[in-house]
Amino acid sequence: MLHETHELRPAETLTRVPYWVFQTAETYRQEQERIFQGPSWHYLALDVELPEAGDFRTTRIGDTPVVVTRDNDGEIYAFENRCAHRGALICLDSHGKGKKDFSCVYHAWTYDRQGNLKGIAFKDGVKGKGGMPESFRMEDHGPRKLRIAILHGLIFGSFSEEVPPIEEYLGDEISSRIERVLGGRKPVVLGRVTQVLPNNWKLYMENVKDSYHASILHLFFTTFELNRLSQKGAIIVDESGGHHVSYSAIDTAAEKDAEYAKQQLRSESQYKLADPSLLQGFDEYHDGVTLQILSVFPTFVLQQIQNAIAVRQIVPRAIDKTDLNWTYLGFADDTPEQRLTRLKQNNLVGPAGYISMEDGCVGGFVQRGIAGASEQEAILEMGGSGAQSSESRVTEASVRGFWKAYRSQMGM
Amino acid sequence: MTDSVYQMIARAQAEYARCIDDDRLEDWPDHFHGSCIYKITTAANHREGLEGAIIFANSKGMLRDRVSALRDANIYERQSYRHILGQPSILHESGSEVRSETSFLVARIVQDGDTDIFATGRYLDLYKIEEGKVRLNERIVVCDSSRIDTLMALPL
Numbered sequence: 298m299l300h301e302t303h304e305l306r307p308a309e310t311l312t313r314v315p316y317w318v319f320q321t322a323e324t325y326r327q328e329q330e331r332i333f334q335g336p337s338w339h340y341l342a343l344d345v346e347l348p349e350a351g352d353f354r355t356t357r358i359g360d361t362p363v364v365v366t367r368d369n370d371g372e373i374y375a376f377e378n379r380c381a382h383r384g385a386l387i388c389l390d391s392h393g394k395g396k397k398d399f400s401c402v403y404h405a406w407t408y409d410r411q412g413n414l415k416g417i418a419f420k421d422g423v424k425g426k427g428g429m430p431e432s433f434r435m436e437d438h439g440p441r442k443l444r445i446a447i448l449h450g451l452i453f454g455s456f457s458e459e460v461p462p463i464e465e466y467l468g469d470e471i472s473s474r475i476e477r478v479l480g481g482r483k484p485v486v487l488g489r490v491t492q493v494l495p496n497n498w499k500l501y502m503e504n505v506k507d508s509y510h511a512s513i514l515h516l517f518f519t520t521f522e523l524n525r526l527s528q529k530g531a532i533i534v535d536e537s538g539g540h541h542v543s544y545s546a547i548d549t550a551a552e553k554d555a556e557y558a559k560q561q562l563r564s565e566s567q568y569k570l571a572d573p574s575l576l577q578g579f580d581e582y583h584d585g586v587t588l589q590i591l592s593v594f595p596t597f598v599l600q601q602i603q604n605a606i607a608v609r610q611i612v613p614r615a616i617d618k619t620d621l622n623w624t625y626l627g628f629a630d631d632t633p634e635q636r637l638t639r640l641k642q643n644n645l646v647g648p649a650g651y652i653s654m655e656d657g658c659v660g661g662f663v664q665r666g667i668a669g670a671s672e673q674e675a676i677l678e679m680g681g682s683g684a685q686s687s688e689s690r691v692t693e694a695s696v697r698g699f700w701k702a703y704r705s706q707m708g709m
Numbered sequence: 710m711t712d713s714v715y716q717m718i719a720r721a722q723a724e725y726a727r728c729i730d731d732d733r734l735e736d737w738p739d740h741f742h743g744s745c746i747y748k749i750t751t752a753a754n755h756r757e758g759l760e761g762a763i764i765f766a767n768s769k770g771m772l773r774d775r776v777s778a779l780r781d782a783n784i785y786e787r788q789s790y791r792h793i794l795g796q797p798s799i800l801h802e803s804g805s806e807v808r809s810e811t812s813f814l815v816a817r818i819v820q821d822g823d824t825d826i827f828a829t830g831r832y833l834d835l836y837k838i839e840e841g842k843v844r845l846n847e848r849i850v851v852c853d854s855s856r857i858d859t860l861m862a863l864p865l
Contacts (some may be wrong), residue, residue, distance in 0.1 A: 493859065643761055644765055654783055655784045
């Protein structure tokens with residue numbers, strides 16, 4: 298672990314990333330303050346995961362533990378999972394139902410579903426002795442409360458009063474691409490799993506935004522024409538740079554081009570499936586788009602790969618350790634056949650995913666590769682130096698976009 | 710002397726584990742009948758009745774595809790498993806079908822030499838015995854933890 302403080306060079310170019318940003322304790326600490334508790338929206342849960350009053354889930358925004366609840370008024374609330382008294386976790390369970398209030402196990406300080414302190418054990422002492430002073434006002438104390446925004450069933454929270462409303466934060470193009478997948482539909486959670494990545498969280502976010510690598514590292518993707526750089530498709534980068542969409546559509550009219558073969562990439566092979574039903578999906582969106590990867594700065598991903606729909610929440614655990622929380626989705630109106638298709642296509646993603654298992658290790662390859670090279674820099678020049686939307690996916694524009702937003706929030 | 714059902718199941722379990730640990734993955738699908746279910750999930754998903762899985766296959770072909778993808782398509786650091794299996798509990802016998810549950814501990818050995826406990830859990834199995842051969846109709850692998858380190862390449 299490196300402890301020294303580094304200065305990011307002036308951001309006249311987004312084409313270089315110094316490796317110390319993935320390595321230093323000071324950077325990690327500043328990210329917690331300026332990004333995770335700063336003016337960003339963070340995915341917390343799905344609206345359908347908390348259907349009734351008294352339902353709750355615990356999660357994290359960066360290092361900070363958070364409780365998400367639904368109260369009797371039907372609204373979603375979230376507050377820091379930290380007792381105002383001595384700082385212990387207020388809620389120990391990952392999720393539950395019918396919770397009337399939250400009582401800290403340490404000294405039974407009790408909070409309502411909105412995170413307001415409502416009770417203190419032995420507040421008035423015993424037999425007139427001990428207890429809290431008269432001047433102590435419960436309403437002046439409590440865990441920090443989060444602002445909440447719900448967009449197409451996705452619950453986002455923020456510690457910041459300054460962060461703009463979620464629609465404005467995302468911009469129309471990104472919002473409409475979330476709506477495309479989730480708008481007007483009732484998702485059903487099919488399963489959850491956490492993939493523990495041996496790398497800094499930013500290396501995973503770079504990977505998500507990197508449309509350049511997809512058809513090179515992931516052979517499975519390429520050979521079955523789920524994604525080829527020569528397919529129809531594009532990337533969208535929002536004004537801030539921090540959010541992106543990469544999408545592709547099968548262009549049935551186009552002949553297979555020979556660009557890949559010419560470059561003798563590993564991707565060209567004669568790989569055939571014994572059971573091709575894995576890839577026999579159904580036309581869900583009627584727009585020909587077979588893949589849409591969408592990210593929201595700093596740590597949220599919405600994925601459509603054919604009929605495999607998932608949300609991914611990225612939670613840093615340490616400088617070189619990151620939780621990737623997968624929630625696989627179907628929809629309430631799925632037919633049994635459609636549901637089976639989703640179960641099969643989930644083989645493409647997650648910790649054992651045919652097209653995502655490499656993403657679990659490649660960040661670790663970078664983390665280990667740069668171990669002695671803090672002052673060296675990564676090169677991001679594919680597709681130029683800007684961070685704009687592009688019709689070509691042979692570009693690192695959305696990765697540069699991430700660093701544009703990152704530099705801005707970190708004040709670099 | 711003919712083996713008892715218990716002995717047949719125990720022997721099948723041992724052969725299954727050896728097959729993976731010895732890197733004979735091409736033989737792994739033969740522990741299943743043609744029409745089969747193989748699923749790896751977490752205890753939390755299993756408890757909540759969630760169908761989604763880390764690996765899901767409903768044909769022997771899909772198991773073969775898993776092996777060829779591991780051999781020819783997917784990128785991961787060289788690694789191997791060591792399965793330590795508990796004694797099978799025979800839960801139910803009905804004609805040629807046997808339901809059993811067996812605990813497992815799998816250590817993963819990666820190329821730099823580290824050995825770590827990769828997964829613990831239980832196999833929920835439905836065996837079908839045909840002509841003295843014991844094969845799986847269904848294997849639900851329930852991992853105790855919901856956290857998977859780095860990636861899951863080899864089957865459990």
